[in-house]
Amino acid sequence: KLRVGDLGSCGIRAWVECRPELESSLRRGVGHQVHDDLVAHQRPAAPVLGDVAEHALFNLVPLARAGWKMANLNRDSEVVGQVGRIMHHMDRATQRRILHCDMDAFFAAVEQLDHPEWRGKPLLVGGDPKGRGVVSTASYEARPFGCHSAMPMAAAMRLCPHAIVVRPRMERYAEASRQVFEILEQFAPVAEPVSIDEAFLDVTGCERIFGPAKQIARKLKDCVHLATQLTASVGVAPNKFLAKLASDLRKPDELVVVAPEGIRDFLAPLPIARLWGVGKATLPKLERMGIHT
DSSP: OOOHHHHHTTTOOOOOOOOGGGHHHHHHHHOHHHHHHHHHHOOTTSOOTTTSOHHHHTTHHHHHHHHHHHHHHTTOHHHHHHHHHHHHHHHHHHSOOEEEEEETTHHHHHHHHHOGGGTTSOEEEESOTTTTOBEEEEOTTTGGGTOOTTSBHHHHHHHOTTOEEEOOOHHHHHHHHHHHHHHHTTTSSOEEEEETTEEEEEOTTOHHHHOSHHHHHHHHHHHHHHHHSOOEEEEEESSHHHHHHHHTTSOSSOEEEOOGGGHHHHHTTSOGGGSTTOOTTHHHHHHHTTOOO
């Protein structure tokens, strides 16, 4: 649900020029009250977003489509052009620009930051390998051996016997997380935490301040690294689901952008295991159904 501020901050310039031949179409397309609000605020070639009642904004796209149809029927090229511009701006405005920022091997990266002698070596953060300990984070040096988070620490040690095992220091990770989130909140009104080391940001409407979404993501990555000496992978997409897929695609320290027109091409070759939420229990069921990508 969009608010006036969401659209106004995008710098949209849309206008409505009411004409007698559009009157009935406008009323049918957006309703009497919305139509009257638009007429009351309309000024040819002048901004109306931000002045129009909130519920009118929700209906600008139906308004434009109704006007487009009527103008084409009446072969009014001037109105076709104006309504076409409204539709273009509204389509652009209603496409969200979502960032998913995911810190790379966060717990292990913090340990390697605090202990330079561990950098470049396989590192496992988690419980006691002699008991029922579980791997919280495996450094990227440990992952080629088959080590990954949520696996038993004893199994990880069998795969990589020379790995360094470290017990978690949650207070230190929370401190580093606070640093990261302070930076994220400088780039968007709201940073929605997913966990201690990842968050979604809706940068729709922030582009006039920071530039296009890809540029925002690049600045964000640079600021995080400069302030914390830690790296983050960022995905940029029209929704949270795609942004999270994108951030995980080329880790570590990468930036992946999924354009609205490229969604199908982005998703088509990905294995079904990449689907957010598909785990060991769901994957075999999907494969038995013949769903692999």
